[in-house]
Amino acid sequence: MATWLITGASSGLGAALARAVLDRGHNAVVTARNPDHLHDLVIAHPDTALAVPLEVGDHEQVVAAVAAATDRFGSVDVLVNNAGHGYRAAVEEASTDEVGELFATNFFGPVDLVKEVLPQMRRRRAGTIINVSSIGAPRSNPASGYYTATKAALEGMSDALNREVAPLGIRVMVLEPGAFRTDFSGRSLAQSETVIDDYAETAGRRRKENDTSHGTQPGDPDRAAQVVLDTVQGEAAPFRLLLGSDAISIVREELQGRIEEIDAWAHVSRTTDFDGDDA
């Protein structure tokens, strides 16, 4: 039996993962900005679920959440940085404050949690850190530049982290879900206050798309939760795990596209080395 700390557990993938973890008999420290939304989980699993209020961008709350988890269950064995939200804005339409808040929730908060659990994981020479990214990290769409930036940052940091803690017995995983039937397109999606007409056909179109795609996404959060749980308990796990057949198609297209892009200019790429003797 392990203890999981899952942020953003009040809905979507986080809630599905919390249910799956608790149903298999593990402990789960479930967090949300508003812990009232976690009530049902705790009622159903009074001995193994602990609800903690957590705004991941708030350092005091991060410290308190990890301390509460450790006090109650003795350790945090699996950290799932799942809390996060979207933000629709053309790059030019964004405001400094909106972008700052987005980075606090989607990047700096998760980093803070990682730093908070690492000392105890290092002591035990065991632990798993799961950072929930998005298929929006490898593929950036109009209006999603800042969201993509936060997720790409999370993945870049995780890549180094993985290399740093693997020798210490700690595993790091990044999840890249495609579109799942969660509240992401609804409640979890903020938009910029500023709207510029020149972007009506690009960013503007995606603001509207958002109104219609909600509820028809292909991914099943409960199935994703089972896959994550099986993978964490299994022997082999990839650093990056895609969730959903749409995610597979998108990553393959992106990889293919990038290779074609660099091939087209490879003759120029090769001209910048020092000549033979200089090198």
Added chain:
Amino acid sequence: MSTWFITGASSGLGRALTEQAVAAGHQVVATARDTSTLADVAAQHPDQVVVLPLDVTDPDSRTSAVAESERRFGGIDVLVNNAGYGYTAAVEEGEDDAVSRLFATNFFGPAALIRAALPGMRARGAGTVVNISSIGARASVPGGGYYSAAKAALEGLSGALRKEVEQLGLHVVVVEPGSFRTDFRGRSAARASTTIDAYDAVLGRTGDKVLGPQRGEPAKAAAAILEAVQATEPPGLLVLGTDALEGFRQVAAAEAQDVAAYEHLSRSTDTTS
């Protein structure tokens, strides 16, 4: 002839790019926090070069630099976000202030400069944004987590930006240099002031770590960037150096292999499967 606005122009790639853009007949707004080393370029080409002090993290400094460029040369045609530096720290060692400064210089500053330059570019229906990233955006190393994060963020932003502005006649070029013989390992490198012993080995802090020679020549990199920007269809992504090209291909191949190895699991989460 066009007007280039180059950040971090006082040394390394920024300096080389400044010299070559001038040699190619362009007007250049050469910016840096410390502009003292740019006096010679400005003196040699007084009609073509304007040197401006710019701290990319300072909103007032950004606003006045962009306004001055418009006053002197009528607008910015090519914005080159080149200013940036490295920060070596295990993720656990990252210090809040240092990480904030790193992101302010390597990501939030460039993003704000893009927002400042775009209205002019949109009004003219032409312009190019060049974001200098790093092959480190794609493949991180122990100790490089925060640097990779900031560069990956810049690339992610650039991807969306391209899709937003191409219909307006603007271009976005991401440059991923490998290892170049610049000041990057010297003056441009910061590191964690408090370290944790557990990471000494993996970060190579035990014994004298010997870094291989930097294969890249900044002047040649500048020439390649000039060629890319001046192309009829500038590339969205320009990798610089055989080391970066090799690294890029390796990372892409490894990623494709992982996708295939776990494809059955990835597909099992669909509603209809």
